[in-house]
Amino acid sequence: MASKAKIAKACKAMKTLGYSGKTVRPVVKELLELYENNWMLIEEDSYRVLVEAILDREEQKSQINESEHLNAWSEDEAEENEPPLKRSKLSSQKNQSSPLLHAFRPNSSNELENQPSYKQMKDQSTCEKHQDKDVEIEAPYTSNYCHGKRKTSSSPSLVVEEQAKGTKLISDRETDESNSLVPLAHLGNNGDESDSCCDFLGKRMITYERENCTFFCKETGNLHDDDLAFKENVFDKHLCEASAESEPLSYDLPGFEVPHAVVPPDPPRLLLEGCSHANYPSAKANCSIFPEVIDLDAEVLSPCLPQKDAYSGERSSGLEGNHSEFVNYTQSEEQRYENVTRDSLKLDVASSSGGEVKISLMVKSALRSDFHVPSLESVLKQVEEQFLKSYMIPQTDFSMLRLMNEVCEHFLVAGTTSTYTEDVNPANVVSSLGISEDPDSEDGPAKGIDHQLSLCSKSTIMNDSVRIQNLFEVSPQIPRFFGSVHLDLSRCRISLTVDVNVSSKKERSIMELNNCTPSSSRMMIAQKQHCYHYIEDITKGQEAYGISLINEINEDRYPTFNYISENVTYQNAHVRFFLGSISEENCCPNCFGDCLSLEIPCNCAGKTGGEFAYTSGGLVKEKFLDNLISLKHAAQRRNLFYCEDCPLERSNGKNSSGKCRGHIVRNFIKECWYKCGCSMKCSNRVVQQGIKAKLQVFMTPEPKGWGLRTLEDLPKGAFICEYVGEVITRRELFERNMQSTVYRHVFPVLLDAGWSSRVLKDEEALCLDAAVYGNVARFINHRCFDANLVQIPVEIETPDHHYYHLAFFTTREVNALEELTWDYGIDFNDYQPAKAFHCYSGSKFCRDHKSI
Numbered sequence: 001m002a003s004k005a006k007i008a009k010a011c012k013a014m015k016t017l018g019y020s021g022k023t024v025r026p027v028v029k030e031l032l033e034l035y036e037n038n039w040m041l042i043e044e045d046s047y048r049v050l051v052e053a054i055l056d057r058e059e060q061k062s063q064i065n066e067s068e069h070l071n072a073w074s075e076d077e078a079e080e081n082e083p084p085l086k087r088s089k090l091s092s093q094k095n096q097s098s099p100l101l102h103a104f105r106p107n108s109s110n111e112l113e114n115q116p117s118y119k120q121m122k123d124q125s126t127c128e129k130h131q132d133k134d135v136e137i138e139a140p141y142t143s144n145y146c147h148g149k150r151k152t153s154s155s156p157s158l159v160v161e162e163q164a165k166g167t168k169l170i171s172d173r174e175t176d177e178s179n180s181l182v183p184l185a186h187l188g189n190n191g192d193e194s195d196s197c198c199d200f201l202g203k204r205m206i207t208y209e210r211e212n213c214t215f216f217c218k219e220t221g222n223l224h225d226d227d228l229a230f231k232e233n234v235f236d237k238h239l240c241e242a243s244a245e246s247e248p249l250s251y252d253l254p255g256f257e258v259p260h261a262v263v264p265p266d267p268p269r270l271l272l273e274g275c276s277h278a279n280y281p282s283a284k285a286n287c288s289i290f291p292e293v294i295d296l297d298a299e300v301l302s303p304c305l306p307q308k309d310a311y312s313g314e315r316s317s318g319l320e321g322n323h324s325e326f327v328n329y330t331q332s333e334e335q336r337y338e339n340v341t342r343d344s345l346k347l348d349v350a351s352s353s354g355g356e357v358k359i360s361l362m363v364k365s366a367l368r369s370d371f372h373v374p375s376l377e378s379v380l381k382q383v384e385e386q387f388l389k390s391y392m393i394p395q396t397d398f399s400m401l402r403l404m405n406e407v408c409e410h411f412l413v414a415g416t417t418s419t420y421t422e423d424v425n426p427a428n429v430v431s432s433l434g435i436s437e438d439p440d441s442e443d444g445p446a447k448g449i450d451h452q453l454s455l456c457s458k459s460t461i462m463n464d465s466v467r468i469q470n471l472f473e474v475s476p477q478i479p480r481f482f483g484s485v486h487l488d489l490s491r492c493r494i495s496l497t498v499d500v501n502v503s504s505k506k507e508r509s510i511m512e513l514n515n516c517t518p519s520s521s522r523m524m525i526a527q528k529q530h531c532y533h534y535i536e537d538i539t540k541g542q543e544a545y546g547i548s549l550i551n552e553i554n555e556d557r558y559p560t561f562n563y564i565s566e567n568v569t570y571q572n573a574h575v576r577f578f579l580g581s582i583s584e585e586n587c588c589p590n591c592f593g594d595c596l597s598l599e600i601p602c603n604c605a606g607k608t609g610g611e612f613a614y615t616s617g618g619l620v621k622e623k624f625l626d627n628l629i630s631l632k633h634a635a636q637r638r639n640l641f642y643c644e645d646c647p648l649e650r651s652n653g654k655n656s657s658g659k660c661r662g663h664i665v666r667n668f669i670k671e672c673w674y675k676c677g678c679s680m681k682c683s684n685r686v687v688q689q690g691i692k693a694k695l696q697v698f699m700t701p702e703p704k705g706w707g708l709r710t711l712e713d714l715p716k717g718a719f720i721c722e723y724v725g726e727v728i729t730r731r732e733l734f735e736r737n738m739q740s741t742v743y744r745h746v747f748p749v750l751l752d753a754g755w756s757s758r759v760l761k762d763e764e765a766l767c768l769d770a771a772v773y774g775n776v777a778r779f780i781n782h783r784c785f786d787a788n789l790v791q792i793p794v795e796i797e798t799p800d801h802h803y804y805h806l807a808f809f810t811t812r813e814v815n816a817l818e819e820l821t822w823d824y825g826i827d828f829n830d831y832q833p834a835k836a837f838h839c840y841s842g843s844k845f846c847r848d849h850k851s852i
């Protein structure tokens, strides 16, 4: 076919995805140049590379747009509002590829994965090919490069780096600039060797593939000027990003040793959230002088309110400390608390000594030119729908306006009750409510107000009024915002502090609506409804199926950690392997597709006696599983593994003299590896394909905190999930434990403990720590002995026992809504990597004899 016709065909194909010819043509041209007019590569797999390239371009464009908009918005605010913890955001998250791209990505069994991707091709064009074999490659090289230690060496050199697939890197090693926890690179897709998509701080690194392996190539010389210019641009940008992200993560935060949520920011949207990270410093400053806070996400985000310990439920610090700084103000002065919510909304609370409180929401800026002011009714309706859908409010006649009206009334009742108990008569409380265009205001019509909702509650006693205004400030020529309207009022905590001058006596009443007296019956009903805390998908689309979270038990909120679906490698952890070891004797590099259904199993089944450990349906075969479980139980009964100089005890700051008290987990893993042999890459696609079970995180009724349950019946041997976290060395674990003064709730898992033929040093032995970065497995609770899950070491990338994946499978049939548990293998009398807890598993085999 002539080139023109082919271009037209490509355009047509892309049109179905919504890309115009104008967008597609230049990309096709670029690809043709790149692939030297090899149309086959472009057309293959429904134009996969083309889609990838278009998305790549769009992404770049939108990044530029976004940064332009952000600059335009808040030049003056940008600096002071820089969120300290937002900086630890994973760049790999930032660069999640779009679902569209995934739709076009062949699955792991597709041969096409062996083909170089667009990114690779593009990058290869500036990268020399490396021909060496059996190079041992270590992850930390990457950190040198990624952290801006750009080597300007004139001698051309090329360093090849290899990173185990299915892992991302987080490293701050050998950096002069910062001690940051900046994630560096993401390589591979679910651990599949042949996927060579590679990011470097959100941009391309130079990659190429040889045999089944993907490399990082670090270029330090021999670049063309253009290349250099391109790289310098990219590099400078990365440096900016890196320095912006260079705030170290704290492992010493109250409740969890994790930072506040560091999820990648969604595009700006109308989302009501109170003190967000983006306004942390200013909000903090404001709070100290003006403690009127309408905090719509207080427990998670607000630094102004006491933080709640996720387990004890106690508040540790907060607003109270600031009361002394409350500023008196005169009738004429209007005090103002401005809380910039996200980027697009402004929450504004203003009050006067006359008792008037104005709460306004203003759309401050926007990114979309097609924004129009919605009708207030439609906003309220949307919120109500959202409310009813997400928070399981049983009443179908739920109304936002009624809720706000009640807020208003109870504000007054609670305020008058606490300060002037004798005078309060609810009958005296009159509330009025209405939606109006620029309603009466003592200040006269407010400028630029298109819509206003005002709620007024009046007391004959105090003549105070509360007004909640909903102001959309819109200037027609400036595009404003886009995104969905989402008001999470269930997370709303309203704290109002009112100063009232009565008979020259100044009194202050602080009302937390959550603490309304029982007489506030209607409010109590409303609060009861709010007990449900529900999140539709905690993975934010990172898993194939969403995983919901619900708390019907208490007020605890979703714990703050970073959801990741693949392991990330932190700092010193060497996740390495020898290329030479992935060879035909161990597995078959060329076999793709469904190996499990082969009549004669391929070489991958070698370790399991010529038989796959999985059934063709992807369940671990019963005999393997039973063997494994009995081994595990036997191992627990038998003598423990003892060490003279115990790294575990040392990692808990204990000086062990003489033999330690033994480790069950070590023996167990060591034995089950060989017997179960859930090994080799083909069969382990079951694991690679990711979570398929319908899971839900829920608050357990026992004092165990969150737990994980299945929402559907599961057969025996079903894969549930991997234990995903940061791959760290035992030394790093030790350092984290030393730094942390708080109780560690998430159990780290030791990899490779006692595995190697030689004793591994602390800086070599690996652990998985899911406290800060982790997946849903971090919610699985412990059960002694008869847990319904078992953890199985799984080889994905390489038969290297130094690093492997830990996957959970069911040990028996599990009913829908049953909690999923695994035996942490802890000895409740022994020191563990994390402090042991009192076991509430309720197992009749419970090993915690002190448990109640």
Ligand SMILES: C[S@@+](CC[C@H](N)C(=O)[O-])C[C@H]1O[C@@H](n2cnc3c(N)ncnc32)[C@H](O)[C@@H]1O
Pocket (backbone or CB within 6 Å): 559, 703, 704, 705, 706, 707, 744, 745, 746, 747, 777, 778, 779, 780, 781, 782, 783, 834, 837, 838, 839, 840, 841
């Ligand atoms: C890996 S986390 C599991 C998720 C945890 N429940 C949460 O809320 O995040 C381990 C922690 O959960 C709690 N836990 C797990 N199993 C438990 C059990 N059987 N009894 C009591 N607490 C348990 C302990 O606090 C432990 O440190």
